[in-house]
Amino acid sequence: MGPSSALTAILDIAGIAADARAAAEKHLVAFDILNEGEKQVTRLATIKEVFPLVCGDFAVVEGSAKFEDLKRSPWSSNCCLSPATIVTPSTAEQVSLILLLIRFLGAKFSIRGGGHLQIPGFNSNDGGVVISMSRFTQCTLSEDKKLVDVGLGLTWLDVYRALDPFGLAVTGGRVPSVGVPGLLLGGGLSFQNSEHGLSCMGVVNYEVVLADGKIVQANPKENSDLFWALKGGCTNFGVVTKVEMAAVSNKIWAEVRLYQTSQNGELLEAMMLYHEASEKDNKATLIWHSVSQGTLLVFFYCAPVETPSVFECFYSIPFLVNIVPPGLNTVYGVVQGLKDVLSADVGQHELRTMSSLPDLDMYKATEACRLEQIEALKDVEGVILTMVLQPISSSVITASSAKGGNPLGLPAQQHQWFLVMVDYKHAADEVRVRKSAREIVDTAVKISKRNGTYLPFIYSNYASQDQDPLASYGPENLLKLRSIAEKYDIDAVFQKLQNGGWLVSKGQTQVNFA
Known part of the structure; x- marks a missing residue:
């Protein structure tokens, strides 16, 4: 029996040597x-045989030294699963070839940018294919210095x-070790939120490889619905192989202080x-990190202005360093x-999030609960419990809307995104750690909820595996995302073969798909 047209197309695109x-071709034919049951049995072996033949040196299989290094690259060690192969393309055309081969084999796959996720199965899998973007390392400024081609394999540092x-x-992003694609596809928080909107609003063009191998551009003029969906819609539509972002000024004022925990009430x-002052100043950003050793406050102002008055309420509070x-x-x-303060250490991690309007009662209650949970976890080896408050002014949403908006469904009002992150050493402590978070x-x-300040929004990049961020965007936006996913991926390859992630087909019933 001769090769099918799909198989012939794959081999033609690959352009590999005759042998x-x-x-x-022999393996793929x-x-x-085979029938579906037989394919299930032989798929793993076929992946290991075929990918190195078709993809050459950018496909590595289980057992090689390079494979082991790539396997361990995720930030969270519970995400170091055992795929059959890890591919490291460097062009959109190579990604297209990989997707066509994945479809032909019916192989499950995962996409990995910086690997800064804590949910098993979202950026790796067992027995399938991991598409690593690690070789997309360009950071190229346009001739007029207005646009930046940002590589999908880079960290924000x-x-x-x-x-x-x-x-x-x-x-x-604001955390040095976070990768480019994950942050942007989840919406993203930057230092310049209040002035320019969410991180994703700085993107002016995406290059995307669709499930059928087609390479398209998504921007306000081409595939504008896909452009909108990618600004927070996660990995539902294709593999992003290029991001062009608007360059912004780098002349800023900043200060980072460490305070004693005993001052948290005053802080x-x-x-x-x-919260009130930032509503009148769209250049200010504040980030609050509380750990057992103290509270770190990051003050950032998007202009070269010494000691901005918007932070005046903090200036007189004594700090350690x-x-x-x-x-x-x-x-x-x-x-x-x-870089050395915000840990990038590989280990076990748990994140959990919620959102609300400014609420002092809630802040104080969670601070008291945080201290209780630090005590409850004190015998857990390597434990670091971090609580993060991130004020979001209404100008963040206004600026985002002015640039075409996004699927997140956020109202233009001041609020905050709340995060609990727990770092720990041993998988055996997962149940206790997740319970505390x-x-x-x-x-x-x-x-x-009691105070009427609760907001249903869940930021996908901070969500725990049992939370449902896409559903929190609201029914209308979730339905729109599903419609766009169906338009650009008719056969639902990214819903059926993608191993995990915040998938539109799973909205409202999201679980861990590892």
């Missing part, structure tokens, strides 16, 4: 004539380092004043200064 083509000599930045009172001294700075300078977030939900 490799003959060997690949033999697989193609890499991006800011590359742009710093030009006096420019982009609306990227929370100041936080409420900041400056992690980043107050003064004129750059985004790279701030992120580099935070849930206890703190449940307290936040309970108090905010």
